Amino acid sequence: MSNLILASQSPRRKELLEQIQLSFSIIGSSVDETFSPDLMPHEVVMYLAKKKAMVISNQHPSHYVIGSDTVVTKDGKILGKPESKEEAKDMLQMLSGSSHAVYTGVAILHGEEEKLFYEKTDVTFWELTSKEIDDYIATEEPFDKAGSYGIQGIGAKFVKEIKGDYFSVVGLPISRVNRVLLEMGYLPSE
Numbered sequence: 001m002s003n004l005i006l007a008s009q010s011p012r013r014k015e016l017l018e019q020i021q022l023s024f025s026i027i028g029s030s031v032d033e034t035f036s037p038d039l040m041p042h043e044v045v046m047y048l049a050k051k052k053a054m055v056i057s058n059q060h061p062s063h064y065v066i067g068s069d070t071v072v073t074k075d076g077k078i079l080g081k082p083e084s085k086e087e088a089k090d091m092l093q094m095l096s097g098s099s100h101a102v103y104t105g106v107a108i109l110h111g112e113e114e115k116l117f118y119e120k121t122d123v124t125f126w127e128l129t130s131k132e133i134d135d136y137i138a139t140e141e142p143f144d145k146a147g148s149y150g151i152q153g154i155g156a157k158f159v160k161e162i163k164g165d166y167f168s169v170v171g172l173p174i175s176r177v178n179r180v181l182l183e184m185g186y187l188p189s190e
């Protein structure tokens with residue numbers, strides 16, 4: 001087993017980490033993703049990232065374990081994954097014709113050592129018609145994604161502008177993950 005573990009069930013996070021040619025194992029971590037309403041968005045994503053990583057790190061303390069979490073924020077509201085078509089529609093209507101922020105938190109745990117960080121990316125959407133939103137929801141792409149869209153998929157056509165790390169919007173800020181692994185003294189091994 002590789003000494004690097006991605007604690008995630010997200011196919012996107014797997015693809016992103018593969019993109020930078022790190023060798024790693026995957027152990028999905030399912031945790032209760034509820035959080036205190038007093039937390040700020042950056043605190044939420046780091047808290048949940050750590051929770052996901054911790055479950056796996058406790059079982060593999062000699063490994064470097066990466067956990068991550070992504071949310072969208074708009075007008076002070078934190079948007080996670082939609083649970084229904086109605087919720088997806090509400091979220092996309094909220095995002096239409098304006099800017100929102102995408103926060104991705106990352107936790108890298110190595111025994112007692114821990115690094116937590118987050119990236120904030122600003123995304124601006126074109127004005128969307130009700131039909132565009134309905135047609136998009138019918139593709140089912142929104143359902144496993146924070147904010148009800150995927151910038152890497154059909155949702156790309158809604159995006160007018162982005163400021164910050166694209167990969168963080170997809171679910172993992174890979175260049176920063178790589179930097180932090182180096183800082184922690186991570187050396188790849190098979």
Ligand SMILES: Cc1cn([C@H]2C[C@H](O)[C@@H](COP(=O)(O)OP(=O)(O)OP(=O)(O)O)O2)c(=O)[nH]c1=O
Nearest residue numbers: 008009010069070145146149150151169170171
């Ligand atoms: C905004 C946006 C989010 N997303 C995804 C990234 C995350 O996978 C998902 C947010 O849910 P998360 O709870 O962060 O992650 P997950 O449940 O998919 O995976 P795991 O907890 O096992 O690591 O939304 C996109 O794929 N594209 C986008 O443009």
